[in-house]
Amino acid sequence: MSGARILVVDDERQIRRALRRALEAHGYEVRGVDTGEEALAALKWRPDVILLDLMLPDMDGLAVARRIREQSGVPILVLSVRGEERQKVQALDEGVDDYITKPFGTAELLARIRVALRHVAQQPVAPVVEVGDLRVDLDRRLVARGGTEVHLTPTEYEVLKYLVHHAGKVVTHRMLLQQVWGADYAAETQYLHVFMSQLRHKLEPDPARPRYILTEPGVGYRFCAPV
């Protein structure tokens, strides 16, 4: 995916400069802007991924994301800080693809960008996903751990399937609930936590320190992307 275009929207010049250097060293083409208006204008440049800070001087980052979505399906990665969970969840529920919390390391950022690019490339999800000792066969609805089949209830399987389909990306509570239980249950996060706990007990070697289904506190869950 080298050569992909990345648009950085952040009003801190230093952060833009650092990101540009860091990403260019990995072969990306980078352009930085510092306002929402400029970000919208830069869509003409056809970026492949947009890194968007939620706090912009001229307009609300959420509004910028919404307006980008009206014109383009380009993956949007929100650059946020801890304490902005509510805005993050709202942004994700409104179609932002992922977020990364400042200060972040370059490795993490590069991984998120790769996931975003893979999803946008609409690569079909491999019918068999293998991570560590976990094997999910989506064609045959088979889940195995260390070669032994694990029996999942239909709901547990649906939850896992949705997470695997979005491997590497954060999935909000609301998205999972709507997908698996239906729109009426979108606010019933307790349901979700109960099922997630059962699922982890069946899949994770140490459910207290999950390796496959990661918790994004206050936001949702993330299925560990296969390496």
Next chain:
Amino acid sequence: MVFSSAVWWGRGPSITISVLSFLAVNFFFTVPYYTFVVASTQDIITLLALLAVAEMTSRLAARLREREADARRQAWEASTLHALSGTVSVSTQSQEVFRAAASRVVELLAARECAIYLADDAGNLHLHTRAVPGGPGRGDTPAVPDLAGRAFTTREALEDEAGFTLPLAVGEKTLGVLLVRPTEGATRLPEATQRLLRTFAQQLAAVIERLRLQQEAAEAEILRKTDELKSVLLSAVSHDLRTPLSTIRTASTALLQEGGHWDEDARRELLEMIDAEAARLSRLVGNLLDLSRIEAGALHPVKEWRDLREVIARAADHLHDRLREHPVVVDLPADLPLVPLDFTQIEDVLVNLLDNSARNSPEGTEIRVSARRQDSDVIVQVENQGPPIPVEAAARIFDRFHTLEERRRGMGLGLAICNGLVEAHGGRIGLERPGEPGARFAFSLPLEEPPAPVGERPSAVTP
């Protein structure tokens, strides 16, 4: 004559007059003339009639006079009470009201002393206000008289040779005691005065209670504001600290990341960024220290007479990296005097103003620093070519309570600190011509030092 004497002078004199007039009539007009002989029953009747008239009239007149005195007393009571009430209802904002009330009692009742004792939380009485003729009571605070203590515990009006005391009570609560000593010689206060004082004591108690509630409300408000300040500060601080941290982390992890392709320029730029942002972090930490000192009121500028040119140059050097895209033009008149200032603190003010200007104006535009003498002040201006700051925000940008939602990036902490530092110097800071493009901050530094407040350490002055 008998009639009028009865009206004017009362019963005794009118009886005397009636006897005298009888004698006069007897002497001059009855036979035998010019003698005091009572010759006939008719004379006796005349005398008795005169006496009866005198008696009746004087009784009537006396009742009239009493009623008049009553009316006058009532009027006095009413007007005195009105005057006293005036003192407690007009200025109920402060403790001053008690002093005014006590003096007024002394003045209107011609009392020897009026004292107000208030109970503390533990229920012990303390002298709050004392007035004597000619002004507030001075000298040693006399101990709380026994009588006052008893009036407080029994909640009853008491009187002895020490004076007259009334409990100050609201509902079930006794707040204190009002003590009035009558004029020298008078052993006890007249009934009417006591009655009046009772009413007054009720009003006074209501005022005390109101003041107490006001104070409680004010304290609660201060607590609320303090909480608000803390959360605003925390969010401002975390944002301001995290921004340079993000850059440092991105740059350092980028350099550490394997698989990157670095040319010498890119590597150098990232290292410089780390250095510059570390410096910025260090400035922020300095600002936080300043702020905590401002909050604690522990900011004592050590003033020396310094050349502003030097302070400005130091501030600009300090911000060297940040000002790379913003040429700083310094414009000072040649005859600008030395200014008494705390070098580090005013340097901090200038660093914050320059930093703010650099952050909020387009790259490549200049920042202008100028100063001039105006009367007994030196005015320093820092002007940039950034977008206008709205008029409604202008008053609030120096406010510590300026919340994160309203605040544009980087306009929170720094300006609040400038405000604190300039005020500690006895100057003022503000935004000139708000709403117009190109923000212009201006602060004043007084040239003549005001007399140092008691307890402040003397400034080191080197002319």
